[in-house]
Amino acid sequence: MIGLDAVYILAGLMFGAFALQHALDAAAPRRWANTAFWGAYAATFLFGSALPDAVSGLLVLLMVVLAGLGRIGGARATAGTPEERRAGALRFGDRLFVPALVIPAVALLGTLFLKDATLGGRPLIDPKQVTLVSLGLGVIAALAVAYALLRPRLAAPLTEGRRLIDAVGWAAVLPQLLAALGALFLVAGVGKAVAEVVTHAIPLDNRFVLVAAYTVGMALFTVVMGNAFAAFPVMTAGIGLPLIVNVMHGDPIVMSAIGMLSGFCGTLMTPMAANFNIVPAALLELPDRNGVIKVQIPTGLILLGCNTLLMYWLVFRGA
Amino acid sequence: MLVLFGIPILVIGFVIGLNPLLVVAIAGTATGLLAGLDPLAILSAFGKAFVQNRYIGIVWLVVPVIGLLERCGLRERAQILIARVHAATTGRVLLIYLVIRQLSAALGLTSLGGHAQMVRPLIAPMAEGAEERHGPLTDDTRALIRAHAAAVDNIGVFFGEDVFIAIGSILLIKAFLGDNGIQVQPLDLAVWAIPTAVLAFAVHGTRLYLLDRRLARARGTAPGMSA
Incomplete structure (x- = not known):
């Protein structure tokens, strides 16, 4: 059965190859810091399930310190010259889109059809x-198609992948570190404390x-938490169910969906x-780390107002 | 209440521009210490959760393919393709992607999209290419268009996926209400996600229209006159 462990090994090998390239590249800036950073990330993928938690923690600490000292990224960022790329665009034509579309196509077909596939009576995946x-399979299929259509040097995907991951830099591991912070918050009871603050000063008599x-x-x-899934149980248990549903007789289904x-x-x-917000800014090489957030704030605020009005109109229909 | 101290650390750290990895680690350590954990327990908690959440990093598997295609001219090809479509503007390209992203997410197909797989190699170059027809872009304009391309991917999936009955957030709501003695069907919840989905499209679609106007003003021509 192919499970997540196989995908983790694939990712570990890839990040290990990025680390190795940094180690072998004497001309690259901050050679050993980048080697250590991507090497540590590779180790969490390859050995994470077997390592003691404290050792994984040390690997995370190493990545944090290297990033905190500003030692990550900054290798050569261009993919060939503009002339080379334009020549490629003309030579390969629309064939260039095929491998790019293979990734979502295989991911999609895999999600839809491989769920129930069996091999010798056991589930295949x-x-x-x-x-x-399926995403992992999509990448492998796309690589195979790219080799067949474009005939690059054998190591080209790893060279170019390293270039791209260097552009992203430390932001690549931030989402995982934030998930770890969320776990610590849970242990420490931060959610409950926030709920106490929020629910403390609410007047009980006005629906709006x-x-x-x-x-x-x-x-x-x-x-604050970066995740609506963390907010929902706390806010719904704190305000939603006791006040909107039990006191004001609002509809819990409407309330939850719009909440x-x-x-x-x-x-x-x-x-x-x-x-969603920091990684794409790094991936698109935006000068402002918060560039994506700034573009999204107007839509976020307007929709929050819309949701508040929608809930006010819809949640008390039967009450 | 003391455990809330980690939150101002996060806010201040982000605002003064410290490296976010460092900010998160400091905030987590402070929170753990205030909750009475010893340093080794905090280190272990970080290590354990980081390893448990490795699935988040799987998306990076796409970078060798995307990097190779970029080297071979994928972004330039996307720009050539869009330059042939005379009606294409930045706002319209992004509007079409918003429609596709919202509808496919509403059908549960959230893997059709993503910043690494779709936005960087295809959507952002097309959006840039539509505007580049009118001349070279300034750095600010290019950054603005790219940020909008990333935003459309997020807004499309956030306000499309809840219309699908088997998405994580719907299942979380169903489980939470069930624990509190309220039995609901996923379909009943998904129906109430539709009004917001429609409003999200209207609001953000309008903003994309205004983006076209803003780009046209920046290059000194009125929208209809440029074709």
Whole structure:
């Protein structure tokens, strides 16, 4: 059965190859810092399941210190010359799109059809992980197609992959570190403490104020935690169910559906949702780390207002 | 209440522009210490959760393919392709992507998209290419267009996926309400995600229209006059 472990090994080998390239590249800036950073990340993929938690923690600490000292990234960032790329665009034509489209196509087909595939009576792919395994398969298929259509040097994908990951730099591991922070917050009871603060000063008698406290609270909590999924149980247990549903007889289904979407408005506006907001800024090489957030804030605020009004109109229909 | 101290650390750290990895590590350590954990337990908690969340990093598997295609001229090809479509503007390219992203997410196809797979190699170059027809872009304009391309990917998936009954957030709501004695069907929840999905499209679609106007003003021509 192909599960996540196989995909982790693939990712570990790839990051290991990036680290090795840094080690072998005497001309690259901050050679050993980059080698150590990507080597440590590769180790978490290859050996993470077997390592003691404290050792994994040391690997994370090493990455944090190297990034904190500003030692990560900054290798040569250009993919050939503009003339070379334009020549390639003319020579290969629309064939260039094929490998790029193979990734989502295989990921999609895999998610839809491989879930129930069996080999010798056992499931071929761990059904719970089919989306991520399909993404891995999509990448392998796309590489095969790219080799066949474009005939690059054998090592070209790793050279170019390293160039791209160097552009992203430390931002590549930020989402995982934030997930770890969320786990620590959970242990420390931060969610409960925030809920106490938010629910403390709510007047009980005004429907609109209650609804606004719930939707804005969802968005604010999400801005702090970076994740609407963390905000939903806390806010719904704190304000939603006791006040909007039990006291004001609002509809819990409408409230929950629109409440979650109010949280998503918060996701648009926070650096804590790093994989949606900070990673693309790095990936697109924006000069401003918060460039994506700044573009999203107007839509986030307008939709939060819309959600508040929608909930106010819809949640008390039967009450 | 003391455990909340980690939150101002996060805010201040992000605002003064410290490296985010460092900010998160400091905030987590402070929170853990205030909650009475010893340093080794904090280190282990970080290590354990980092390893448990490795699935988030799987998306980086696409960089060898995307990097290779870029080297062979994929972004330039995307720009050539869009330059042939005379009606294409930055705002319209992004509007079409918003429609595709929202509708496919509403059908549960959230893997059709993503910043590494779609936005960097295809969507951003097309959006830039549509504007480059009118002359070279300034750095600010290029950054603005790219940021909008990333934003469309997020907004499309956030306000499309909840219309699909088997998405994580719907299942989380169903489980949470179930624990509190309220039984709901996923379909009942998904239906109430539709009004917001429609409004999200209207609001962000309008902003994309205004983006076209802003780009036209920046290059000194009115929108209809440029073709």
